[in-house]
Amino acid sequence: MNGLLYASLLLHVAACSLLTGASFLLVLAGRPKDEAAGRWERMALSASKWLALVALGAGLIWFALRAATFTGRPETALDPSAIFAAAIDTWAGKVWLIRQGLLAFAAAWLFLAGQPASRADWIASRWLLLTLSAAALVLMSLSSHAAAIERQLLVHWADILHLMSAGLWIGALPFLAALLFISSRDQETLQPFSRRALVRFSRVATLLIFALVGTGILTACHLVGDVPELVGTTHGRLLIAKVAVLVPALLIAARVRDMLAGPGSTPLSRRIALHVTVEGALVLGILGFAIAMMLSVPGKHGSPTWPFPIRYVPDPGAFPFWRTLTPQQNAIALAACGLFALGLLVSLWRRPRVLLAGVAASVAAVLAVLSWNGSTVQANPASYARSPVSYDVRTLDRGRESWQQHCPACSIDLARLPLSATVGDLFWLTGEGDKELGVPSLAAKLDEETRWSVAQYLRASATAATVTAGGGTQIRPGLIPAPDFDIVLGPLQLGTLSDYRRGRPVLLVLYSLPQSRERIEQLAKRHAQLAVYNVEIVAVPRHSSGNPIAELATASPALFPIVTEANGAIVRAYDLFAAAAGHSEFLIDPRGYIRAIWPNDEWRNADDEIEALAQQFLDEAPPDEADEHQTH
Template sequence: MIEAAGALFRCLQLASSMLLIGGCVFLAIAGHIGLASRHTWPTRLKKTFPWLAVGLLLGLFGLLATTTAQATGVPENAWSPQAWVDFLQKTRVGLIWTLRAASALAVIVIVLYVRVSPPARWRYVVCASVATLPLALGSLASHSAAEEQAVLATVIYALHVIVASVWFGGLPGVILVASTTTTESSDDRSQAGKVLSRFSTLALPTMIAVIVSGLVVANRMIDTNYAGLVATTYGWLLILKLTLLAIILFIAARAKSVWVPSLGQDSDIAAAGGRKLRTGVRIEFVLAILLVIVATLLANAVPAKHDVIDYWPYPFRFSIDATWGDWLVRTIVLAGLVLLIIAGTTIVLGRKKQWETPWRIAVPTILGVLGLGASLYPISVQSYPETYRKTPVPFDAISIANGVELYAANCVPCHGPQAKGNGVLAKTLPRQPLDFLTEPHTAMHTAGDFFHWLTYGRYNGIMPAFGEKFSEDERWDLLNFLHANSRGYQSRIITPRILPEQPFMATPNFSYTAHDGSSGTLKDFRGRHSLLLVLFSWPESRDRLEQLRAASTTITGKNTAILAVPMTDLPPDELAAIVRNMPFPVVTQGAREISNSYALFRRTLSIPDLFGEGTRPKHMEFLVDRFGYLRARWIPNGDGTGWTDMTLLTQQISQLNQEGEILPPPGDHVH
């Protein structure tokens, strides 16, 4: 009940603001024609302004009451003034509401002044400008304000709502002016045509701005989760909004190109055009009201990128990543796009050449259907109910290390010790196991796809089902290992020298406790320090650790932390010898998980390490930038002397320090 009331009040304040802004802009556009009009439509339009201003303030108070109840979880606080005051004083949303209410009071003052003052274009412009304040301030509490780059996102959202107000709020004025075309006076119809023509001229760039800004806002709310368009409440509301907008645009196009120009012609044509204009604009206004209601619900819905798709109801999905590598797919899709272009051309050509109606409909329709089929079918792939399920298990060292053990105990006979699809049983199977190491299967398929296969098996039992053998978390652990293993193969191009301004390899998070009592996670370094992660063996790494000990002041002075991780369990006496007077932390808890997961990033171009059990280097060092990306790596047995030249290492660190944020920090889960 509270949620429904909140949506109602939000819609009331939004519609009131939009109608007030658009009404003022319409009167300003009408200019001297509206001021000198013998008809009452300017006065009738102005009479609505005080009611709209009151509706705005009423909507804001209703919104305060319902938001207070929702925020406190106590429905009775909806009518408790003391709860309102507490909410206003203690929350950011309350501060924004206070500013909006103050601007709404200013709107009432300006509206009353405009209502009693002689008509003047500048007064309408001032009134419209002040009326934009509650909308602009309201954007500070929108979903956009909570996104990354919030300032830009909020400005775009505010622009979207304000330019939409110019169009939506001007429709009542269009209806009132269109009603004057019923008169027999050609002069009245001509004057009405001039006003409507001015509005149509402004409406075109306004609608372009609405569409462009709306697409930007929607794309930010969807991000890469385009499946959410047909599987979340936000997506369906967005599709409904776009459908209504498409119908409205069609009516507006007819009004601009046919009905409004007809008002300047002879009486019969002008009268017929006027009737169609009145009917069309009324329909457009009703659809616009529905559009505002849908937009209000959309603003309250969970953005698609944050919503959870636990169940995908369709047997297929579209994926460029999984299909575009096939040259036949690319050829068919491009042919389909050509057919769609031809279909659009035949629409214009049919109108220009005045084809008969059946041909004008049939030819573009057939070409369009064929083009859509050719464009979409080749990029469709099989999907499952779990396809878009988000993994609840983080992509971290603990999960990956568990996955390593699960894989070794259950998957090696078929997929091989390194997941290359070359296990001892591979050649005896009717279908060759997939190569999860060198082939990009983890990029081509979703995490949910893998989860489904692990749960139910694949290829009619050739790959067994593990749903009863593994727990749900264990299946996600195995998936995290496959992703880390694939990323490890991709990391073979990383060298002791960073690629400037090119972060691409996200690193698994980990947690640790060190000998000096410090503890934390890899994410703790983000935004603060780069990290030199040193995986060492003893005594093989003795000389290198001594070198790092001597250079630690120089390295940490360049805003880079050092964290040493033993690759094997060390006896207490050896560990004590290592950590004695060590100026940087040596991990004592969490080392096994860190070394087992980061050992997957051991391959280099010179030593791809693809066959057999694989070999683990005795020493590895990773340079992770302060945004969470692996930027450089030194493995002595593959990269030579490398960072034994401390000048080379400090150069790489200095170069990282000069870079700003290029990509947002990597996510905590695979997709």
Template sequence: MIEIIAAMARWSQLTANLILFGSCVFLAVIWQQKSILETPWMMRLEKIFPWLAGVIIAGLTGILATTTGDATGDVANAWNPAVWMEIVQQTQIGHIWAARMLLAIVLFCAVVKMQSSIRTRGHYVLWAMLAALPLIAGTLMSHSSADEMSFAAIAPYAIHILLAGIWFGALPAFLLILLNLRKELGITATQTAVDYLKKFSALALPVMVLLMFTGVVVTDRLVDEKYYALVSSPYGWLLNIKLAILAVILVIAYQARNRWLPLLERGENGPGSEGRAHMRQWVRIEFVLALVLVLFATILANTLPAKHAMIENWPYPFRFSIDATWDEPDVQDKVWSGLVLFALALGTVWLGIRLHWSSVVKILVPGVLGISSLALALPPLAVEAFPETYKKPTVPIDAISIVAGAHLFAENCVNCHGPQGKGTKPVADPDLRDPTDLLTQQHTAKYTVGNVFHRLSYGIPETEMPGYADKLSEEERWDLINFLHAMSRGFDARLLGSMIVPEMPSVASPVFNYAASDGSSGNLKDFRLQKNVLMVLFAWPQAKDRFFQLAASYDRIRDLNTEILAVPIHSVTGEQLQQITAIAPFPIVTEGWQEIKDTYWWYRRVRVVPDLSGKGMFPQHMEFLTDRFGYLRARWVAQFEGFGWQNVGALTLQLTQLNQEGEIMPPPGEHAH
């Protein structure tokens, strides 16, 4: 029940605010002289202004009440003003609400005060500005501001809301003008009404274009490339309904502007009477649809955005992926041909309007071309999908999970896929496919982690790949997937060297927990947005000379905003640890080292030594440079890459370059994707 009350409070507040703002903009646009104040429709419109301002205040009160009930988890608190005040005083959302209420009260007072004075265009401009402020303040409580309270995040949504108000708020004035023509007949009255409508119609076109553009910008931020959620989540379906309603409204607006308004302009009889009747009928429908549209927009604003949606059960047997299909034969030709057909369909829409085709032809020709373009372009982009296709991993990808997955791989997968995942065992049955190369073939475009989870759980038809749903727990299957992810990313890391590629992070550094000899402990993520990390995997005493080098340069390295973590690749005795710490002023990892070295072993390969046969080699000394955003940017494998960072100056040069870079990509997520 409280959810319904909350939705109605938000809807009534937003609707009243939009109408008041848009009506004032409309009046400011059409203002000609003071005689307009004496027109019946104008007086009727102004009479509702104080009521609209009052509804804004009442709606905000309802919003505070229902928000209090939700925030405290006790519905009874929704009707307790004392708890309301606690929310207002102690929370950010309460502070924003207080600002909105203050602005709404100022608006109410201004509307009531100025109604008793002789109004000019300036009064309506002032009212519009005052009505805009609560709308703008409301964007501070929107999805757009939830992730980032910044001008860049909020401005597109604020502009979108104001543009919606300019269009939607003018509809009541439109209706009142048209209804007034029933009583006030005559060429002069009709022509005056037409002049008003044409003035605003000229403004409405760019407003609608900008409204759709800002809507795309706002939606793109809330979808964040998870476009599949638009057809599989509550947010997506609500948005689709909203867009469908908007499409109908645009058709009505087009007819009103290009067909019925010209008829109305012809006079009060004949075509003019027909135009007047159609305008009244369809603007009524447009206004009702606009009210419904605002309702869906209100619900949408309080629905989990698509980018955060959890798609546990993908309802379709396919999905579209450009990355997975673009290089397949004939795909590009078909897609480009489809786009040409679609452009042709749009061209026929314009041509039909220009040449005055019949209504049937106007719809039929572009419709056939549009459907044909989709039928040609979309099927080549489709790939197989399963209910788990967009399932999110429940196990974070870290060293512990990767090592656990490696053990599971050794127990269950090595016989077919080989110790390094190359899939070296051929299948005797010619009707069955050979085991997949999990190391060097890219699967992330064609197969999401959810797809891999499905295949791992239920097997792959026409192969010897069995399902493991009965043998491995869900957590174990995610561990195995995390390992496969790290294994293939490790192969990608072969392209790294001792010199960073500026502004091009690509491989995430596997995170890990550790405890060190100096008493420090933590996670690799603790250094994000703060320091670079040079991780040294070493064997003792072979690394003694290198440790002397790093110790001598440690202050310089720290001045370059970089910490060194030294990780042994073999167990060290207490005596050896004393020898190491006597030389090294940097932390020596004493707990978690096994998981770290086993994980980063998969990132050992270099371009000239791919190391794909057998169980692989284990270099005795490797150094990995992770930037402060969590990406592996350079690596030195002493056994394969010669001099490299043995000259510490070469290392500090890379650190200097890293420190000159800003954030290029957000830090890696906690889960494989």
């Protein structure tokens, strides 16, 4: 069914793009003035009729197959009532209905409208066709991957512009080649109508290509993610293939511009037509890759398989300036760099030595910066894989129990595990084993989910061992992710720690009575002052009791949650990092990383540090929710 889904969607989008491109070129070329131009216009209109019908039919087949895929029942594709219900009850179905209506309107107009009698009628009819076909195409963005990104209006508009630019450029090229071939039957050189259409399209296509590249980079930054997702997921590799085909298409387009602008004799019509035909074939290949990307899982939501034996690890002490930028600002910066590179490619393609020297210098500069701020370490296919189990206190409990049960004699020195080791590296380690570290292969004893839990536990333990050895209260950013847990206050479920801290730091307090009573009293009084810095407090008693809230009974009202369930799992998880049996406090930043730890009586000097760190968090980039703790 996946093959049928791909074929129907490809046929549907290709027909919509060609219909949009044909109507766009009809408007751009203007009213025909000679016999060859008239033949081409009649051919374009006749082809548009069939393209509208193909788009309607393929769209119906595609939505029927999509409904069957969603329900998991193949027979749904042949059930009109089920298809109608999917169209009425889902957002994607409503968008599909609107688009099909626009295509039906365009098809009816193409078959029923007669030849325009005046110039005004001609202009109105061509613009009507362009509006209907372009609207049917760009409305696909309302149910695309980019539409699912919340609170990113720029990405949504970029996706709309990307679809529009692609449809106008890709769809117009075959009809432009047909115009050039038809005009070349009568004479070798370009006729005035053909030359005017080619020159106009060439100018507009330059803008379309820049818009296509810029918006493509913007959406890719939010959908693909980082380098591991680019080279290690199907979605990312399809994007690489798409760019690889785009480059020769751009070079051919630049060559056509040079042929038009060259001095001397008028260029040969058939020669230019061949160039445009090859360019059109390449961009149709790009369309095929784009459709495959639409049906694949976005790289940010996939689990990358790293294809190289080494990987790059930034210097733990380095804090590059882009870490202070929001994901949207980073995407805009990358888009600007991409457009600059595109400009160099188009302008320097006739000077390959200069172009290659520029590329080599750019690559050398990037490698020099990377080597200055980091190093390479050994990698494996699972290095950047995403754990299917969540990083929470229950996962660490399960991982600890499984590790102690199935490897009781393991004498692994957790401090020897490098900080650069990801949870994917440790998952690979538990499957393959390592004699030097004293880790046996557990692949035959544990299923994958349990091995991921063990890997999460080993990663937390190794990080905790390193931090304990280093000492100090403050911890560098991005080192220790805070294990998640449910915040339950009596009968109330307040969500999870990750929900509670979203966009703000959290001071987690593990207390025991009566030793912690003085500090809890102090925090109850300072709660309002800490709220000025957007700091929230969550308290967890180390020892469960029947009613911890009543047991606490502070003189000042404690206006922060006191967790009453799963205390033992929370305490065991966070004691990995504090190594304290009494009172301990953890400051968790908005990204979900522990940034400071105050064990035992060190809380007496904590308040000034808490306020200073909270102010520092305000200057850092806000968290990217979709990218949080990808390697943990």
